[in-house]
Amino acid sequence: MIAFWLIIAAMLLGALACVVTPLLLTFAHERGQAHAALAGLMIALIPASALTLYMRIGDPAALAIQTAPPAVSGEHADAPASMEAAVSRLAARLRDSPDDAPGWAMLARSYVVLDRPGDAAEAYRRAVALNPRDAELLADYADALASANGGGLNDAALKVIGAALALDAQEPKALALAASAAFDRRDYASAIQFWERLSKVPDLAPQIAEQAQKNIDETRALAAKGSAASIVASNVAPKAASIEVRVHLSAALEKRVRPTDTLFVYALADDGSRMPLAVQRLSASQLPATVRLDDSMAMTPNRRLSDFSHISIDARVSASGQARPAAGDFTGSSGLVSSKDAGVIDVTISDVVR
Template sequence: MIAFWLIIAAMLLGALACVLPPLLRTSARGPGQAHAALAGLMIALIPASALTLYMRIGDPVALAMQTAPLASPDRHADAPASMEAAVSRLVARLRADPDDAPGWAMLARSYMALQRPSDAAEAYRRAIALNPRDAELLADYADALASANGGDFNDAALKVIDSALAIDADQPKALALAASAAFDRRDYARAIHFWERLGKAPDLAPQIAQQAQKNIDETRALAAKGSDGSKAKAASIEVRVRLSPELEQRVRPTDTVFVYALADDGSRMPLAVQRLSVSQLPATVRLDDSMSMTPNRRLSDFSRISVDARVSSSGQARPAAGDLTGSSGAVSSKDAGVIDVTIADVVR
């Protein structure tokens, strides 16, 4: 599974790295360049949208928190650098031509591929200001806003989703995001409503329709367990996180800290995630069932868990060499009290 996602990521990076440089070398605008911009946009859009939609329908934040080892570090080592250079040239071109809506959209999707959601959200905002009736663009913007907010749907993201669906009631990504947002609020009836609409959207890929139906079935089962009283009380744990004094000189106050619970079944898919900054440490955070990424993987579904904390100077969810980490080890999710996690190790 991990190899599959790495291949997808490499394909996306490779496509953008190949398409952006020849596009940016064109200095005069004309019909030929417009076609080149459209082709580049489609190549960037198709894999990025498919990946993001799958993540939102299945488990949005969890996939980003996978901690399996990466491929050999020197393999495709120049791809991110090449993409960064291409993005820099695109930024320069947009400064000279700020009314290029497809260019802003391409920049936004490039930022998402580089895991820079805050920059992506700003680029989407510029694109939408020039093209406010594009429902797909609005859905992408909402996704970037949520990603920049640690995967949580804030009021701004919810308003953008509503705007997208007001323009196109069958926009697949907007429906998927609306369903995920409702599920996060534990509004299961509304989540099912949006997933049912997604499943009936025209020209929907069969695998997405199947995933939507799976989510519907699991959410109905979850809602039924809650209504008949047979489900155990929703789990909630308190985690006290601190940084080892020996590592204080290796961090900055603005570095990101991820705190997440893992099941004892060997999966690296988090059951719940919180994000804070080094300046907030030491801190006590709460992890609970409302933070579940999928209906069938919640804290209350597992009696034994572990809680990990990791400092990322880049702010990226994927672990990298030099990150600082710590773990509680296996503990009970039912009667653990306050779980202590000390960040005292360095990722090699």
């Protein structure tokens, strides 16, 4: 049994090193210097949390629409298949030993690496039920709930974060998630407080403390800018952008899409960046689908729908549900449209990724 866990752990670390790190470095490059600190913070936390902040920095769709890195060759070429097999064996073992809390936690982190957020959340739920007083485990569970919710920290995730901090007020992942949630709702004062607490956690890696301080400085600047803008605008708030999108499948592809496939719908700016301004993740069974993209879904506060006069709306169906586009995926795009008075935008998925 011990040898089995060692094999699973080794495969997880190998998969993270070969697959996740290049993606995160690409992600940091795409978002620029202003948010490289966030990506760096995420990378620094990976060994302990197995991507615990993944969805709070970028929804899988945010990575899905970037250029895929070169295929890994040589000894790691069959790592995904090996990983899938190992995880399947672990899941089978847990069916016979359902009271194994560390096993459920390992399975959950494995599902995170395989980009299976719903399965990860369920595995974490089982682990937490068996070990409800583990603050780090609760923080991981909260992040998995957010991942399964398309990247949003919903009420269920926020309750779990609160439970983690009630057990350990210095739990770093829970503090980072709480700061992110506050930042998302534009509660900059609370976000700063959580990041300050994170930066003061004992024995915190210096680079994480430094990056947390950069987040604090940026948030203070945004708060000050917002206050000044409010005064200049004389209490006239700018209208937040919100776009309704109707997504259809072409008749030629209708019979080729399975209900279990994943649908990504996202907005891109006209500046050439592949980082989405807003993202929704759905099931292909919901097609034809009507979704709404708005400023609340922004990956970063200085890149919102309302910051760009022209955008494009893209949609992609993935049979594998993986973050990165793959040959055989189905895609469609609206082309450039106005973000100010676009009305309802129709996107027809009719192309195949080669």
